[in-house]
Amino acid sequence: MSCRISELVLNCADPELLAAFWSDVLGYVELDREDGAIEIGPPEGFGGLQPTLILSPSTDPRTGRLPLHIDVNPVDRDQDAELERLLALGARPADVGQTGSESWHVLADPEGNEFCLLRRRLDAS
Structure with a gap:
């Protein structure tokens, strides 16, 4: 058995700004929002070969x-x-x-x- 990277989490001051930037860079779309965090990923969604990116709000990123x-x-x-x-x-x-x-x-x-x-x-x- 082995693991695969499914999500990367980036703590940030402005999840909206970085979600928009990284979506444009990677061709990703918004997949989910929870507690101020925004998850972006490939259009086919979570679980594919590409990991999703979670932009998590932080007061001290x-x-x-x-x-x-x-x-x-x-x-x-x-x-x-x-x-x-x-x-x-x-x-x-x-x-x-x-x-x-x-x-x-x-x-x-x-x-x-x-x-x-x-x-x-x-x-x-």
């Missing part, structure tokens, strides 16, 4: 370099075009000591949570 961060890959465009799209959605470049020769971009979401845009394009399905 950690931001910046978290012990665990999200990596994303483009699915329908190259890395440069996806970088432009993410920046237009509200992501911003983050400096974590990169050398400039990396094949990925380090970004921050609207609350400052760092994530990486990787180069390899993945199949959307």
Whole structure:
């Protein structure tokens, strides 16, 4: 027997803002709301191959370099075009000591949570 990641929880100051941002980034939809938290996930819902993301309200969310961060890959465009799209959605470049020769971009979401845009394009399905 083994486990599979089904949900990721991100404590945040503004669940509405981050739910909208991450839904746009990942092509997710709102699945549920409970006690101020918003769960977003793939249109087919909970339990598929992709984990859902729960944006949980917190009065003291950690931001910046978290012990665990999200990596994303483009699915329908190259890395440069996806970088432009993410920046237009509200992501911003983050400096974590990169050398400039990396094949990925380090970004921050609207609350400052760092994530990486990787180069390899993945199949959307």
